[in-house]
Amino acid sequence: MEYHYGPRSVAVGNFNNDNDKRLDLVVANHAVDSISVFLDYNDGSFASHIAYPTGSYSAPYMVALGDFNNNDQIDIAVAYFGTNSIGIFVEFGNGSFANETIISTGSSHPIWIHIADLNNDTHIDIVTANYGTDSISIFYGYGNGRFSNSI
Numbered sequence: 001m002e003y004h005y006g007p008r009s010v011a012v013g014n015f016n017n018d019n020d021k022r023l024d025l026v027v028a029n030h031a032v033d034s035i036s037v038f039l040d041y042n043d044g045s046f047a048s049h050i051a052y053p054t055g056s057y058s059a060p061y062m063v064a065l066g067d068f069n070n071n072d073q074i075d076i077a078v079a080y081f082g083t084n085s086i087g088i089f090v091e092f093g094n095g096s097f098a099n100e101t102i103i104s105t106g107s108s109h110p111i112w113i114h115i116a117d118l119n120n121d122t123h124i125d126i127v128t129a130n131y132g133t134d135s136i137s138i139f140y141g142y143g144n145g146r147f148s149n150s151i
Contacts, residue, residue, distance in 0.1 A: 006031025009062040013074040016095030026076055028060035039095050057082040066115035066124040069145035077126055079110035090145050103147055108133040
């Protein structure tokens, strides 16, 4: 599939809950400051992408998936290299997403993002590897789509 928007990373999940296990794609578009969601037609082809802007100079670097607000929908976390932040897109359940919530990573440029329950409280947490500060950031999830400041 040709794709001319500076793809930096991709993640796979069932965003529109079509109950047939069709897997959809989300792509971090580094060159055009957006992410794109492609919904699967179940035959190996995908619908035209739905773009979600990530802000000027955000330079999305990596996407990761998790249920951040405990509603059984797959949400998207995006590492923004250009604006030293993470964007959280909460899913509505039909393949569309709410406007993003931004979490600052301070002076660190996040280049890698991982999702896990790090403190065993049943809420999903976010970890980033950061360029320029030789550091990692940990954001503990509250289970409602919100996260702590960086630890």
